[in-house]
Amino acid sequence: MIQILLVEDYEALRTELTEVLMAEGYKVFPANTLMSALHTFRKQQIDLCILDIRLPDGDGYSLCQKFRAVSDVPIIFLTALNQEEHIIHGLEIGADDYLSKPFRLGEFLARIKVQLKKHNIQEQQGVIRHSGNLTFDIQNYTVKSNNQEINLSPVEFLLCMELISAKGAVVNRNQLLQLLSDKTGSFPEDNTLTVYYSRIKKKISTFNGCEYIETVRGYGYRWAIAIYEKERRQYELER
Known part of the structure; x- marks a missing residue:
């Protein structure tokens, strides 16, 4: 799973962008200060950084320079400082892109994908999917909980993936x-779904x-919306 460090001191925007990125299948590590961002960067294998410039304990420029001194990870500035000199400075010190606030979410996501492609950082959502403490290996039809394999049948595995792919939306019985x-x-009886999902619930806890x-x-049925919310809160605590 591609891991993104999101450094933004404005809580409402940080929360919104975290949810947007998670919905796209990324794992997000939110941070609201320079020090928490540095801690996360050293602790986690970060694939892409999104940096605000104005931070309570420093600025995104110095953060960019610290990251660039040890890594070629793609860096995107996301800031309200949109004067030409700010943009030029950000790019000159090593940023790969610069997006000014206010911005459109579609463009924001597109710029992330451009940088991931440019740096040959492969999307892995088609092979490995994560949710809560579960890891789904789509190629091998296996699922693990905290590194312990769970014995799902191929059909049970597919029924889980159908719900996960819906990202919290309800998938109808038909x-x-x-x-x-x-x-x-062959077309199964209607109560077959009830039996399958009852078995799955017992297995994945x-x-x-x-x-x-x-x-x-x-x-x-749907993959619980609360799972996505709990994941977001967990990432917030890790900042």
Whole structure:
């Protein structure tokens, strides 16, 4: 999973961008100070940095220089300082891109993808997916919880991935039944889903007291929205 360090002292924006990036499949390490950003950078394997310039205990320029002295990690400035001299200085000291506030989220995400591609940092969401304390290996149809393998059948694995791919949206029963039909060659009975998901829930347990799979009566299932929220809070505590 691609890991992004997000350095932004404005809490509301930091929270919003963390959620946006997580929804795109990135693991985010939010930080609101220069010192917390340095600590995270030294502790984690960061693939891309997004830096504000004005910070309570310093500035993003010096942070950029510290990172660039030891790493060629892609760096994007995201700041309200949009004068030409600020942009030129940021690029001259080693930043790869400079985006001024206010900005559009689509452009923000596009610039991240450009830098990841430019630096040949491969997206791994198609091979490995993470959620809570679970790690899904899509190529090998295996899932682990805290490095302990969980015995999911291939069909159970696919039913989990269908919910995870929906990113918190409800997946209706007909769509899930069609998935089972495509994989097994015969259209299953309606209660088959109930049996499968009941078995899955017993196997994957919970994350911080929250069940991974929610049943939406009369419609379908979803990967619990609370899982995404708990992950965001966990990342906030690591800043």
